[in-house]
Amino acid sequence: MTWEAWFTLFVVVTVLVFLSRDILPPSAAMAGGMVAVLVAGIVTPSQALSGFSNPAPITVAALYVLARAVEKTGRLTPLVRDAMGDGTSTRRSLARLIVPTSLVSGFLNNTPVVAMLIPEVSAWARRHGKSASLFLMPLSFAALLGGVITVIGTSTNIVVSGLLVELGAEPFAFFELGRVGLPIAIGGVLLLVALAPLMLRERKSTREELQGDTRSFVVDMMVEAGGPLDGTAVEAGGLRHLRSTFLAAIEREGDVIPLVGPDTTLRAGDRLRFVGDVDDVFELQTIRGLKSAEQPHVLDLDADARYFEVVVGPQSQLVGRTLNEIGFRGRYQAVVMAIHRAGHRVDAKLGQVRLRVGDALLVLADPGFRERWRDRGDFLMISGRQGTHPVSRGKAIAVGAIAVGIIVAAATGLLPILEASLLGALLLVAIGALTPGEARNAVDIDVILVIATAFGLAAAMETSGLAGVISDGLVTASGSLGDSGVLLGITLATVLLTGLITNNAAALLMFPIAVSSSAATGIDARALAVAITVAASVDFLTPIGYQTNTMVYGPGGYRFFDYTRLGAPLTLLVIGLILLIVPSAWPLR
Numbered sequence: 001m002t003w004e005a006w007f008t009l010f011v012v013v014t015v016l017v018f019l020s021r022d023i024l025p026p027s028a029a030m031a032g033g034m035v036a037v038l039v040a041g042i043v044t045p046s047q048a049l050s051g052f053s054n055p056a057p058i059t060v061a062a063l064y065v066l067a068r069a070v071e072k073t074g075r076l077t078p079l080v081r082d083a084m085g086d087g088t089s090t091r092r093s094l095a096r097l098i099v100p101t102s103l104v105s106g107f108l109n110n111t112p113v114v115a116m117l118i119p120e121v122s123a124w125a126r127r128h129g130k131s132a133s134l135f136l137m138p139l140s141f142a143a144l145l146g147g148v149i150t151v152i153g154t155s156t157n158i159v160v161s162g163l164l165v166e167l168g169a170e171p172f173a174f175f176e177l178g179r180v181g182l183p184i185a186i187g188g189v190l191l192l193v194a195l196a197p198l199m200l201r202e203r204k205s206t207r208e209e210l211q212g213d214t215r216s217f218v219v220d221m222m223v224e225a226g227g228p229l230d231g232t233a234v235e236a237g238g239l240r241h242l243r244s245t246f247l248a249a250i251e252r253e254g255d256v257i258p259l260v261g262p263d264t265t266l267r268a269g270d271r272l273r274f275v276g277d278v279d280d281v282f283e284l285q286t287i288r289g290l291k292s293a294e295q296p297h298v299l300d301l302d303a304d305a306r307y308f309e310v311v312v313g314p315q316s317q318l319v320g321r322t323l324n325e326i327g328f329r330g331r332y333q334a335v336v337m338a339i340h341r342a343g344h345r346v347d348a349k350l351g352q353v354r355l356r357v358g359d360a361l362l363v364l365a366d367p368g369f370r371e372r373w374r375d376r377g378d379f380l381m382i383s384g385r386q387g388t389h390p391v392s393r394g395k396a397i398a399v400g401a402i403a404v405g406i407i408v409a410a411a412t413g414l415l416p417i418l419e420a421s422l423l424g425a426l427l428l429v430a431i432g433a434l435t436p437g438e439a440r441n442a443v444d445i446d447v448i449l450v451i452a453t454a455f456g457l458a459a460a461m462e463t464s465g466l467a468g469v470i471s472d473g474l475v476t477a478s479g480s481l482g483d484s485g486v487l488l489g490i491t492l493a494t495v496l497l498t499g500l501i502t503n504n505a506a507a508l509l510m511f512p513i514a515v516s517s518s519a520a521t522g523i524d525a526r527a528l529a530v531a532i533t534v535a536a537s538v539d540f541l542t543p544i545g546y547q548t549n550t551m552v553y554g555p556g557g558y559r560f561f562d563y564t565r566l567g568a569p570l571t572l573l574v575i576g577l578i579l580l581i582v583p584s585a586w587p588l589r
Contacts, residue, residue, distance in 0.1 A: 001465065001466070001469055002464065002465055004040075004042050004463075004464035004465065004466075005464045005465045005466040005469060007037075007040055007042065007464070008037060008042060008460045008461055008464040008466045009466055011033045011036045011037055011457070011460070012033065012457065012461065012466070012509065014033070015029050015030065015032070015033040015457065015505075016497075016500065016501060018032075019500070019501035019502065019505060025314070025315045025377075025446055026314065026315065026446060026450045026501070026502050026505060027315070027445070027446040027447075027449035027450050027453065030449070030450050030453040030454050030457065030505065031449060031453045033453075033456075033457045034048055034453040034454070034456035034457050035048075037456065037457060037460035037464075038456065042460045042463060042464050043456055043459050043460045043463060047456060047459040047460075047463070048456035048459070049456065050166065050455045050456065050459065051451060051452035051453060051454065051455030051456060052452045054162045054165070054166065054452070054455060055158075055162055055165065055171075055416075055417075055418040056158050056159045056161065056162030056163075056451055057162075057448045057451040057452045058418060058422070059152075059158050059162075059417055059418045059421050059422075060155040060158050060159075060447065060448060060451065061443045061448050062418075062421035062422045062424065062425040063108075063109055063152055063155075063158075063421050064109060064112075064442050064443045064444060065424075065425040065428060065429075065434065065439045065442050065443065066108070066109075066402070066403055066406065066421065066424055066425060066428065067108050067109040067111075067112040067113070067442070068112060068434060068438065068439070068442030069395075069399045069402075069403075069428045069433045069434050069442075070108060070112070070399060070400075070403060071112045071115070071116050072399075072433065072434065072438075073395060073396040073399050073400075073433075083096045083097070083100060084096050084097050084121075084124055086128070087124075087127075087128030087129070087130055090130065090134060090197050091193055091197055093130075093135070094134070094135060094138055094192070094193055094196060094197070095189075095193045097117075097121065097135060097138070097139060097142075098138050098139065098141075098142035098189055098192055098193070099142075099189060101113065101117065101139055101142040101143055101146065102142040102143065102145050102146030102149075102185050102188075102189055103146060103149075104146065105142070105143040105144075105145075105146030105147050105149075105153055105154075106146045106147065106149035106150045106153045106185075107150060107152065107153070107403070107407055108403075109152075109153075109154065109155065110143035110144060110146065110147045110153065110154055110548055111444075111547050111548055111551075113143050114139060114140055114143050114548040114551055114552070115380070115551060117139055118136060118139070118383060118551060118552060118555055119383035121135050121136060121139060122136070122383070122555055131202035131203060132555065132556055132557075133200055133201065133202055133203035133556040133557055133558060133562075134196065134197060134200050134202065136552040136555055136556035136558075137196070137200060137549075137552055137556055137558060137562065137563065137566060138192045138196045138200075138566075139552065140546075140548040140549050140551065140552045141188065141192060141540055141566070141567070141570060142188075142189060142192060143548050144537065144538045144539070144540070144546060144548065145184060145185040145188040145189060145538065146185055147537050147538070148177055148178075148180070148181030148184060148185065148533070148534050148537050148538060149175075149177070149178045149181045149182055149185055150174055150175055150177065150178060150181075150411075151171075151172045151173070151174050151175075151176065151177060151410075151417065152174070152407075152410065152417060152421075153177075153181075153537075154503075154537045155447060155451070155503075155504055156503045156504055156507050156533060156536050156537045157172065157177060157533055157537065158417070159451050159504050159507055159508060160172070160507050160511065160529050160532060160533040160536075161417075163455075163458070163507075163508070163511045163529070164526070164529055166455070167515065167525065169525070169526060171416075171417075172533075174407075174410050174411040174417070175411065177530065177533060177534065179581065179585040180530060180534055180577060180578060180581040180582055180585060181534060183577055183581060184534065184538070184573070184574055184577050184578075187573050187577065188538075188570055188573060188574070191569060191570060191573060192566075192570070195566060195569060196566060199565050199566040200562065200565075200566060201562070203556060203557030203558060203559075203562075219273075219274050219284060219292075219337065220271050220272065220273050220274075220292075220293035220349070221271075221272045221274065221284055221287075221290040221291065221292060221293055222269065222270070222271055222272070222290065222291050222292070222293040223266050223267060223268055223269065223270040223272065223289060223290065224268065224289050224290065224291055225268035225269065226268065227268075227288065227289030227290075228288050228289040229266050229287075229288075229289030229290065230266065230267065230268045230289065231265065231266070231267070232265070232266055232289075233262065233263050233264065233265055233266070234247060234260060234261070234262055234263070234264045234265075234266065235262035235263065237266060237287075237289070238287065239272075239287075240262050247260050247272055247273070247274055249272075249273045250264065250266075250270050250271065250272055250273070251270070251271040251273070252267065252269070252270050252271070253269075271293050272290070272293075292335070293349075306364070306365065306366070306367055306369075307337070307362060307363070307364055308334070308362075308363050308364075308365060308369055308370060308382055308383065309360060309361070309362055309363075309382075309383050309554070309555060310360070310361050310363060310373075310379040310382045310383075311358065311359070311360050311361075311379060311380045311550065311551050311553065311554050311555070312355050312356070312357060312358065312359045312360075312361065312378070312379065312380070313357065313377055313378065313379055313380035313547070313550065314357045314502075314547075314550065315377035315378075315446045316355075316357075316377060316378040316379065317378055318355045318359075318378060319355060319356065319357055320354060320355070320356075321354065321355060322351060322352050322353060322354055322355070323336055323350060323351045323353070323355075324351040324352065332363070332365070332369070332373065332378075333365060333366065333369065333372075334363040334364060334365035334366075334369055335363060335364045335365070336350055336361050336362070336363050337362045337363065337364055338350075338361070338362040339353055339355070339359055339360070339361055339362075340359065340360040340361075340362070340554050340557065341356065341358075341359050341360075341554070357550060358543050358550045358553035358554060359554060360553070360554020360555060361554075369382070370382045376441070377444065377445070377446055380547060380550055380551045383555070395431060395432065395433040398431050398433060399428065399433050402424050402427050402428060402431075402433075403424070405420075405424065406420045406421055406423075406424040425439065447504065450502060450504050450505055451504050451508070454504065454505055454508035454509070455508065457508070457509070458508050458509060458511055458512050459512075461509070461512040461513070462512040462515065462516070467512035467513045467515065467516040468516040468519075468520070470513050470516070471513050471514075471516035471517040471520055472516075472520060474486065474489045474490070474493070474513065474517060475489075475517055475520055475521055477489060483521065483523055483583070483588045483589070484579060484583065484588075486517055486521055486523055486528075487523070487527070487528065487531055487578070487579060487582065487583065487588065488575075488579060490510065490513070490514055490517065490528050490531055490532060490535075491531045491532075491535045491575055491578050491579070492575070493510060493513075494506055494507070494510045494531070494532050494535035494536050495535050495539075495541075495571060495574075495575065497509065497510060497536075498535065498536045498539045498546075499539055499541050499542050503536045503537060503539060503546055504536075506536045507532050507533065507536040510532045510536070511529065511532060514528035514529060514531075514532055515528075522589055523588045523589065524586060524587065524588055524589065526586055527582050527583065527586035527587070527588050530582055530585075530586055531578050531582055534574065534578055535574065535575075535578065538570075538571075538574050539567075540563065540566070540567030540568075540570045540571050540574075541563060541564050541567045541568065541571060542560070542563055542564070542567075543558065543560060543563050549563060
């Protein structure tokens with residue numbers, strides 16, 4: 001290989017490490033790689049910045065605005081909630097949830113679709129005595145399956161379509177991917193209905209653990225020096241007759257007093273551990289002489305304070321940091337009451353826990369918390385404790401008409417997808433369905449930057465010859481199986497890469513390898529592009545390979561390998577249908 005190829009390989013591997021280990025946000029990692037190959041002279045400025053002039057990132061941004069407007073109207077959630085029925089049959093309710101979810105996800109970005117439905121499904125499950133874990137992962141998987149029905153179902157479809165334009169080929173037609181995507185969606189939904197009740201175990205979410213038993217809620221308070229409780233006995237201080245919380249232990253100068261009697265004298269600096277019902281946290285906050293031990297700057301919350309469940313996203317500033325380091329209260333105006341991770345509540349000093357992607361936090365905040373942070377990158381999802389939230393329905397008909405107009409215009413060829421989606425986004429702001437600020441906040445800037453900057457890195461792989469070297473190895477390894485072997489190799493590589501990094505990044509890095517493989521073997525590049533698109537759009541194996549999987553991780557109380565157990569059969573189905581359908585729908589030669 002040339003030095004350019006070696007340097008590009010080093011940059012790509014470094015970017016992959018940064019992405020897979022969450023060392024940097026995906027946009028920063030991709031932008032860093034793009035700048036590195038630009039400064040090294042491997043790509044020209046026009047090649048490095050070609051993603052910013054490509055229709056793909058702008059189209060994705062406009063569709064985010066559409067999805068936000070639909071979410072704001074709140075019209076989808078009651079329809080799906082009511083469709084689930086009375087809960088007498090888990091499989092029937094599951095089918096009635098995931099079938100419409102997959103259909104809707106074919107026309108709306110699947111991330112906001114799942115964000116809308118998680119609190120509604122969780123609330124339905126509580127009302128009918130069901131575990132939400134039986135429904136939330138299938139909900140995410142169904143949204144992924146629906147995303148491959150049309151070109152606008154997921155951002156990955158639009159990204160690869162934009163790459164084809166860069167190659168000088170025609171972009172994907174609106175329903176072109178449906179030739180393989182629709183059979184995959186139908187087969188996947190049937191498999192979910194059949195296997196999910198068998199493969200998934202009943203788990204408890206953060207909220208359920210806190211409500212389920214008195215030992216699930218733990219809060220530490222400190223005795224203030226010189227306060228009313230300093231030097232006072234427990235019973236005299238009113239700590240023996242709390243409504244549904246009790247004083248379980250006292251930590252004093254490193255020693256623990258586990259059996260707290262009514263005559264135990266409190267001292268300044270004592271850490272008091274209370275356990276009980278999360279709803280009664282206010283009772284502790286109103287006791288004079290006590291302050292929070294976890295966060296000394298606890299909010300002066302009033303009676304309107306509410307609980308919210310939030311999921312930490314991969315782009316969040318919280319990842320890898322503690323609540324104390326980030327100054328959670330000062331930044332978010334909220335107090336973390338519990339942390340839920342991989343199916344369990346974290347029983348530790350919350351302010352010292354280093355947060356991870358997918359952690360679910362139960363926070364106490366003012367009613368405006370959700371609106372302030374719902375469209376930011378720190379949290380993938382914010383849901384109110386009761387599972388519902390105020391929505392604006394006044395513009396619902398107009399928003400629905402605009403959404404249908406975008407779909408019809410793009411599907412019939414009346415307007416290209418870019419123009420149709422941009423026109424629709426402008427109309428949504430013009431009619432007041434969204435304010436300009438809401439439209440701006442609806443766009444996931446990190447996703448847009450990943451898409452735009454990764455074009456430059458993909459160009460470097462092509463111009464340096466690295467893509468050719470990798471494709472030669474791929475062709476050699478799978479050569480004994482002929483064209484089908486090459487298709488299988490590209491598909492498997494994309495599936496594995498998507499499980500490690502973001503779906504868009506995986507597609508963008510695999511595309512130049514597919515183009516080189518096409519040139520070396522004579523296989524139609526479009527067929528390989530379809531395989532990459534579908535394989536990168538449906539990650540079922542891990543909670544971190546796709547945003548919607550991460551979103552249901554905490555609320556469903558799942559553990560890491562729950563995804564693998566249910567996702568492995570779906571992944572095999574996807575790979576098998578790609579190998580079966582793609583060569584016939586897009587002849588390899």
